[in-house]
Amino acid sequence: MSARNPFDYSVDYSHSAEECDEWISAHFPGENFTGKLLLDVGCRTGELAAAFSRRGAIVEGLDSSKACIATAAAAHPHLVGSFSVGDLNNLSSFPSGKYDYVICTGVLPYLNPDQVPRAVAGLKRVTRSDGKTLIVFQTEKPAYA
Secondary structure: OOOOOHHHHHHHOOOOHHHHHHHHHHHOOOOOOOOOEEEEEOOOOOHHHHHHHHOOOEEEEEEOOHHHHHHHHHHOHHHOOOEEEOOOOOOOOOOOOOEEEEEEEOOHHHOOHHHHHHHHHHHHHHEEEEEEEEEEOOOOOOOOO
16 A cells, blocks of 8 residues: 555645735736646646646646546546656756746645755756746645655
C-alpha cells in the first residue's frame, strides 16, 4: 500500500469561481490572457487554472497529489489532459521558455529551505523571457504540513 500524499487534504478545500476571478484581477489587473500559455504549479483541484482558462488562457496544472489532480480533472472536464502529477523540484520535462505565465501559489513554504533555489530556478526556466512568474506565499503555514 502506498503512503498517502500529505497534500491530498487539498481535495476538501476549494475557492469559488468568484474568489479566483478576484485573485486574478488583483494580481494581474487588466491582463489579456487570450491564447497565452499558463502553468499553475501547485494547482490543487484546478479552480485557479479553470479561472484563467475562462479568461482565454491555455492552461496546464501541476500538483504532487494524485487525488488533487483526479479531482481537478473531474471538476473541470473541459480541461481534462491539462492537469498532471509532478514535482516542483523536477520541472525537467517542461520545455525552457514555454509559458507566458507561471504561477506558484502557497507551495514554496512546504519545501525544505535548501530546495527553494532549485524550485525558483525551475519556475524561471520554464517562463518565457518576456513572460511573468508569480510566486505567492501564504501568511501562515498550516500545522498539517
